[in-house]
Amino acid sequence: MASDIFSKVEHGRTADEVVQQVESLILDGVLRVGDRLPGERELARRFDVSRPILREALKTLEQRGLLTSRHGGGTFIADVIGEIFSQPVMDLIARHRRATYDYLEYRHEVEGITAAFAAERATKADKDLLQGIVESMREAHAQEDFDREAALDVEFHSAIGEAAHNIILLHTLRSCYRLLSNGVFFNRALIYQYSGSRDRLLEQHIAIFEAIAASNPDMAKRAAENHMEFVARTLKQAERANDWVRVANLRLQQRGQKGGGKKQKTE
CATH class of the missing domain: 1.10.10.10 (Winged helix-like DNA-binding domain superfamily/Winged helix DNA-binding domain)
Structure with missing residues (x-):
């Protein structure tokens, strides 16, 4: 320290x-x-x-x-962040998938505002910290270290919240990220494993950082919003693809049981 x-x-x-x-x-x-x-x-x-x-x-x-x-x-x-919701409400959210997209919609707006504030207010120390995180993200990406990438993702957005210099935004975002880290809303592995998504996410994080480093609030806001739109869109695509795999496997299993694994004769 x-x-x-x-x-x-x-x-x-x-x-x-x-x-x-x-x-x-x-x-x-x-x-x-x-x-x-x-x-x-x-x-x-x-x-x-x-x-x-x-x-x-x-x-x-x-x-x-x-x-x-x-x-x-x-x-x-001490753990001064705590949870936004009580445990029963968190369990309820976890059982109803539409809450995930409300969460992403909320973050779309809040992340945009936060990035804009950061572009206006970030000090040299704030920018140096963000640059260090981005460099670590590049390294984790090159090493295909998914867990490290996920942790740095949260650290990156938290650092933007700090650079915004608004204590309400800072602590609200930290609470939101805790829910994400705990897997209440979705498993980030779904997004990381989707074809090409890791490259796109890294590019988007770099774009947000560069806009903040350039002190361009409008560009930072757009970059953050584009990032959240990509996350929401990719999550939907990944969930659909996983569902296709699940259904296809069930069909194969069912038909295999009926035909003993042999091709069925057609009339």
Whole structure:
């Protein structure tokens, strides 16, 4: 963890000031779920506060559900993303396929707005981070590492959410991506295995990045929307193709049972 994300407390050196600083780092997406905080001695040094004041601040943050302690293992940022829906609603969504396309329709609009904001607001550091992710995507693509590509896909869109510098968009998108990662809406392997889709997806991600790097909001919005339209269209095609395979196999099985696997005589 970078040593400069924490600032010395200048006024009064109270627990409240430490709490406010950590809360801001979580809200802005600097500290993310699962990040481990430095040890108590080191953290007190960075904030320039006494260890009793730091302990009071950490206790407050833990009571607010922002930190979690593991016995003998340190202090971590708690799961502040959570789930958008309750478990019964998520199970209901998973059983009804039309929810998937409503989800993609929602993301079509939100991703477009987010990319446009990112093109307007991204700093050099934001663009450097995105460029690094894109380079990792190229490597995973060349190595045909599907799992790595899927993880980087989420990381890429999350980084765009950060570059948009809108905390509501940031945390809303993170919740959406968690549902996607958990496979609530669809299995991304369907899209990755569809002929030519991996190449197209990489090209689309690069197009979004280049538009943001060029600070072109209109181009970034169009690139993000085109990407989501492709995902929705390809998912439908892949699901239809899988259904064709399923039905064809059932026909073969049924006719094989009737004819003992031999060709039927025609009248």
